[in-house]
Amino acid sequence: MVTIQYFENNSLFFSQLVKHVPAVDHDIKIKGRKAKVIRLNEINENLVQVHVNLEKKNKKVLVTKEELKKKKK
Known part of the structure; x- marks a missing residue:
């Protein structure tokens, strides 16, 4: 098991414990x-x-x- 720390704009966004590490240019x-x-x-x-x-x-x-008034008419 590996701990992955996800960063967006050099700030920590999310941490997760997973079995597989995503590859570069991979959509997640x-x-x-x-x-x-x-x-x-x-x-x-x-x-x-x-x-x-x-x-x-x-x-x-x-x-x-x-x-809203226009839609009711």
Whole structure:
């Protein structure tokens, strides 16, 4: 078992204990978000740092009161 520390923009994003280490340029899913592995740093045999690029979340646009009125008509 290996401890993997996932980093985004040089800040720790997530730590996980796994059996297999992802490869570079491999697409993975972390906390329900898609990510791509950029770089691997093996600190020792039990600790690996993985630098990832997370896919941006799409923010939902809030509906204004005027738009609600138009839809009801």
